[in-house]
Amino acid sequence: MMKKGIFITVEGIDGSGKTTQINFIKNYMEEKGYSVVLTREPGGTKIGEKIRAIILDPENKEMDSITEMLLYASARAQLISELIKSAIDEGKVVICDRFVDSSFAYQGYGRGIDIELITRVNDIAIRGIKPDITFWFDIPPEDALKRRKTSSSSDRIEREKIDFYNRVYDGYSILAKTYPERIKRIDATRDIEQVSMDIKIWLDKIINRAL
Template identity: 50%
Template sequence: MKSGYFITFEGPDGAGKTTVINKLVDLLNLGDEVLLTREPGGSKIAEKIREIILDPKNEEMDDKTEALLYAAARAQHLEEVINPALKAGKLVISDRYLDSSLAYQGMGRGLGIDAVYQINQFATDGLLPDLTILLDLKPEEGLKRIGKYRSEDRLELAGLEFHQKVYTGYQEVAKKYPERVKMVDASQSVDQVVADCLQLIKEKLPNLVKGE
């Protein structure tokens, strides 16, 4: 690759982002030219902030504090990890990015999508993904999956009403940025979700897929 490319995966809790990303990477013909990362986290300092945000013991955290902590973790993640990889011409794939804040804090916490976007404009210097794949799954199903497969963090424990707002937030984000954000039905089998995501990537970067 002559220049870097930035792909993010978004979706409600339980949508299967991590599983899908790991399967997709096996199908991409990049070797060490692909960087996998996640948010919140991805670097030492950002991972420390992640622990604070997601710790269920931090019940008293103010919604604005939460939004600012996410933005702070994102700024550090960009500085240490994403920007250097893009500068080196790599494909960067991130499990969550800015749109998570728009959905979770903007809509879920009621801070407003535009207000949270402005906070993150400062944190990211305006860097947006080239492609965002939104794994679309109703919150009821996502929470059911979480309860079945893993422990819940502070946001996962926020309740169905909160997650319904988050889901609405993601729908609004998809409408707001239709050229960048592409939806995939995450209620399908994992193999079908991977195939749909792969097709979206092929449309943008046709030479990335093995055998193509």
């Protein structure tokens, strides 16, 4: 029987270093002999990318927060059924740039939607698939904002005010404290190599099934 794969999710506000470290995780796991699948939320499937475009379109100013929460969950449902579930069943390592914790942090703590409601909706979407480990890149929102390229035009979510990001940050902080066995807080204010070294320690534990 083939052994079950590993599901890794990466969380944190934009500019916290997710994309940078996902590349490290991918290379490291491939060196260890795993077949790695990279994906992102919202999106990762043809349908999901269309939903992503609706969510992030700066012109969709009138979007209701419940509509937004359901769209994220819809894209997630498609990603789980089309890609994540089968990849895990095939023994692969799946690395997802954002997952359900983003819905709790942004739609829950950021927008103020009831956490219990987000849980119920997402339980329908994820069909029992839970991350084996989640890295939360902890960096103050102001520092993360500074890292973001000033040149690139911002999407609908990125145009939110600093107060919103502070609530999202507090949300991540609460989630990490609530689920310490799954969510690993990584000090993302340090340089890229130092952050990668922290991640490597956790990956070795996961590989050895010692988590």
